[in-house]
Amino acid sequence: MLQVETQVEAQVETLGDAGPELVLLHGWGSSSLVWEPVLSWLSRSFRLTLINLPLELSQEQGDPGQLLPQLVDRLLAVAPERAIWLGWSLGGQLALAVAQAAPHRVAGLVGVASNPCFILREDWSDALDEALFVQFEDALAADAHKTLKRFVLLQAQGSENQRREVIQLMTALSTADSNTLACLLGLLRLDMREALKTLQVPSLYMLGQHDLLVPVALADQLSRLRPDAQILIQEGAAHAPFLTRPEAFTQQVMTWARQISI
Numbered sequence: 039m040l041q042v043e044t045q046v047e048a049q050v051e052t053l054g055d056a057g058p059e060l061v062l063l064h065g066w067g068s069s070s071l072v073w074e075p076v077l078s079w080l081s082r083s084f085r086l087t088l089i090n091l092p093l094e095l096s097q098e099q100g101d102p103g104q105l106l107p108q109l110v111d112r113l114l115a116v117a118p119e120r121a122i123w124l125g126w127s128l129g130g131q132l133a134l135a136v137a138q139a140a141p142h143r144v145a146g147l148v149g150v151a152s153n154p155c156f157i158l159r160e161d162w163s164d165a166l167d168e169a170l171f172v173q174f175e176d177a178l179a180a181d182a183h184k185t186l187k188r189f190v191l192l193q194a195q196g197s198e199n200q201r202r203e204v205i206q207l208m209t210a211l212s213t214a215d216s217n218t219l220a221c222l223l224g225l226l227r228l229d230m231r232e233a234l235k236t237l238q239v240p241s242l243y244m245l246g247q248h249d250l251l252v253p254v255a256l257a258d259q260l261s262r263l264r265p266d267a268q269i270l271i272q273e274g275a276a277h278a279p280f281l282t283r284p285e286a287f288t289q290q291v292m293t294w295a296r297q298i299s300i
Contacts, residue, residue, distance in 0.1 A: 049090045050087065050088070051087070052086065052087050052088075053086040054086055057083050057085050058084055058085070059084065059118040059121030060080065060084035061086075061113075061118070061121045061122070062089070062129075063113075063124070063126065063129030063132050064090070064129050065126045065128045066219075066226070067186050067212050067219065068210050068211065069090055069211065069213070072206065072207065072210035074206075079285055080288050080291070080292075083292045084122075087117060087121065089113060089116060091132075092109075092214055092218050093113065102221075102224045102225045102228050105221055106132075106135055107135075110132070110139050110140075113132065114139070117143070120142070120144070120145055121143070121144070122145050122147075122148065122295060123137065123144055123146070123147055124150065126150040127150070127251070127277065128152075128222065128225060129150075130148075131152055131153075131154065131156070131228070132225070133148070133149065134147060134152075134154060134230050134233050134237070135230065137233075138230075138236075138237070141239055144239045146240045146241065146242070146294075147237065147239055147241040147242070148242045148294070149242070150244045150279060151246055151251070152243070153256060154231045154233065154234040156226040156252075157171060157226065157229075159229070175223065178216065178219060178220055178223065182215075186211055191204060192251065193207055193251065194276055194277070195248075195250055196246075196248030196276040197246070197275055197278070198274035198282060199274075199281070202281075203276070203278055203282065206278075207281070231263060234264050237264065241264060242268045242269075242270070242291075243257075243268070243269045244270045244290065245271050245279070246271075246277055246278070247271055247272060248274070248275065249277045254271055
């Protein structure tokens, strides 16, 4: 385990003292521990800020439209003044919301296995079916721990390193209570397509070839929505491409970062 400097009651960690700033936001049901396999690679080129969700909130419940700006404010309060924001799954949606709210604070956006609109719409086909999402919400309410474990298996399914990724994802499971997990899950109902379409910062989207949650076919819709975005597909990966091939993943991020003005 790399040594880190801890702030804000262990919810924010920083690593490294040189290079451009890079903020890492993990996905739903996970924690910052999930980034462990890529930290040694990323810290060679960036100063890292790992933010562990959920941050302290003035309200634990409420509709997603009210919760999102509150989370954005908390994220900006603990983040560097200007950084690349890299978010995995739900973390990508949060990073997009930060870029929309404060583009001057965001040098670039990297969405990893993230969808600006996670729920199926008539004009957005590569997303989660509403009925299945409701079933997942019900399962979470009935047994949060069991649901998290099942979610891990779903995230790793199809990866060329499935067994290893299950272990890594299990190790990084969130310790948040079920009510908080439900509130964060509700954020996936938000439609962030307009935010991506009008984004004022460079963007990179990275998708897993065998992802069951964010289909690789999303690449075409992302290209139409954001023609200037760079879109990369990680071969052999499922929902956590940074765990499948950590070195290749970080090299792609570093290559893209060198191409943008930070």
